[in-house]
Amino acid sequence: MKSLAELRKILFEIYDLKHAGALLSWDQTTYMPPGGAPARGRQLALLSRLAHERFTAPEVGRLLDAAEREVASLPADSDDAALVRVTRREFEQSVLIPTELVSALSEHSAESYQAWTLARPANDFATMRPILEKTLDLSRRIAECFPDRESIADPLIAFSDYGMKAASVRAVFDELRTRLVPIVRAITSRTPPDASCLAQHATASEQLDFGLGVIRKYGYDFDRGRQDMTHHPFMTKFSLGDVRITTRVREEDMTDALFSTLHECGHALYEQGIRMDFEGTPLANGTSSGVHESQSRLWENIVGRSRGMWEHFYPSLQAAFPSQLSKVPLDTFYRAINRVDRSLIRVDADEVTYNLHVMLRFGLELDLLEGRVEVKDLANVWRERFEADFGLPVPDDRRGVLQDVHWYSGVIGGVFQGYTLGNILSAQFFDAACAAHPGIPSDIVAGKFDVLRGWLSENVYQHGSKFTADEVVRRATGKPLSLDPYLAYLWGKYQPLYGLREEERTAAGVA
Ligand code: ZN
Numbered sequence: 001m002k003s004l005a006e007l008r009k010i011l012f013e014i015y016d017l018k019h020a021g022a023l024l025s026w027d028q029t030t031y032m033p034p035g036g037a038p039a040r041g042r043q044l045a046l047l048s049r050l051a052h053e054r055f056t057a058p059e060v061g062r063l064l065d066a067a068e069r070e071v072a073s074l075p076a077d078s079d080d081a082a083l084v085r086v087t088r089r090e091f092e093q094s095v096l097i098p099t100e101l102v103s104a105l106s107e108h109s110a111e112s113y114q115a116w117t118l119a120r121p122a123n124d125f126a127t128m129r130p131i132l133e134k135t136l137d138l139s140r141r142i143a144e145c146f147p148d149r150e151s152i153a154d155p156l157i158a159f160s161d162y163g164m165k166a167a168s169v170r171a172v173f174d175e176l177r178t179r180l181v182p183i184v185r186a187i188t189s190r191t192p193p194d195a196s197c198l199a200q201h202a203t204a205s206e207q208l209d210f211g212l213g214v215i216r217k218y219g220y221d222f223d224r225g226r227q228d229m230t231h232h233p234f235m236t237k238f239s240l241g242d243v244r245i246t247t248r249v250r251e252e253d254m255t256d257a258l259f260s261t262l263h264e265c266g267h268a269l270y271e272q273g274i275r276m277d278f279e280g281t282p283l284a285n286g287t288s289s290g291v292h293e294s295q296s297r298l299w300e301n302i303v304g305r306s307r308g309m310w311e312h313f314y315p316s317l318q319a320a321f322p323s324q325l326s327k328v329p330l331d332t333f334y335r336a337i338n339r340v341d342r343s344l345i346r347v348d349a350d351e352v353t354y355n356l357h358v359m360l361r362f363g364l365e366l367d368l369l370e371g372r373v374e375v376k377d378l379a380n381v382w383r384e385r386f387e388a389d390f391g392l393p394v395p396d397d398r399r400g401v402l403q404d405v406h407w408y409s410g411v412i413g414g415v416f417q418g419y420t421l422g423n424i425l426s427a428q429f430f431d432a433a434c435a436a437h438p439g440i441p442s443d444i445v446a447g448k449f450d451v452l453r454g455w456l457s458e459n460v461y462q463h464g465s466k467f468t469a470d471e472v473v474r475r476a477t478g479k480p481l482s483l484d485p486y487l488a489y490l491w492g493k494y495q496p497l498y499g500l501r502e503e504e505r506t507a508a509g510v511a
Helices: 002-030 034-055 058-071 079-095 099-119 125-144 154-160 166-188 204-218 256-272 289-303 307-320 330-337 354-369 375-390 417-436 440-445 450-459 469-477 484-498 502-507
Strands: 227-229 235-239 242-247
Touching (some): 002 058, 058 079, 079 154, 125 354, 166 484, 242 256, 289 450, 307 330, 417 450
Parallel strands (some): 227 242
């Protein structure tokens, strides 16, 4: 395995270059003063250029060819065979993209992000329009490097959700929309529960302390991670020994920071759970954005907004916030954190309407890339489609097309489908975990999460990118991606909360 050993050394350097870049990005979105922006864009572009040049060098191609011969007799699911296979896939993706394009995108993304941090609060889409036009152009140019595609969005989708294409995502989303909209209609025809108990003042430090206590119980390893403050929460990693999360606090909303922390912790548990001997290789990452998001949503929603979870944690939440919650019964709190409402902002949306937000964005990405919508019309098209889907007017671009960081800090295309694929998969994984360990729901009531986390580590986390998303889902759950567990989960939870009727179940196609 001489060639594979040499290849590993180069892969480790590329891994370190990429994670040094991740550290600069983390700093940019947490502590960097605004004056650092121009240099930061340049530095990030340099690191991504160096990593790209190193990875696409002819030497890597030769070592890969030789390593393929060395692992040819190994079983496909051996670690070495998987490493060579995944490296080959990423190599073939990378060699098609010219280095200039990689650094142009990296530099443009840093500038765009900085402009967006000012444009969003100022409700200023006009400033972002030429920047976004350039982003769209760069996104298309990257996609055009891949001749083998049906839709121009396909290569961009494959970067984050390998194995999916525009057509396959669209098929899943069309079915989901058909089955989900009747549930949304049924729920929103009822009087929503009173959620005013959440809209109380609580200091940032007290909110953060409580959240950190919960994720400690979830199993987040603080020796290999920490939490910092940002505008748009995210998880990032600099090595398997340093997996960080970020959050933001609204002092007038007692649970906003908490659920954001639980969400990012779900991502971090995945990365912290990857086998340490994968460090420095392309296997040391979550396998797809859909599987990644399944973990954030599982820990945020399926566990974090469950009745059982709050039977355990509510007394300590009341003790931490006695003046706000001592007179609020658990049932009122539980209903409030599961209130379903048509609302303007994706990241604040409840878990039932959330997917409508994602499908709106996915549709717009396809229309932009495939040329059916122009950037100059984007803000208006957003308003029209949003109103059609949600029945709500969009009062300004700040709460419309400017709300999400994604299109303003990277490519347009392939960045939203993972959220809804993740919601779907979260229920499928959770069902499989409970089938293997029927005690999990009562563990949650007891504030114990090790059996659930252990099953997820065993079946999902430890493998990193060794298996594709489809392989992980089939191996862990015995089936390919299916909408049934997710719709059954939504029905099972919201039917009693909202007193939904039997005939409404049939309309949603819930078995
Ligand atoms: Zn997430």
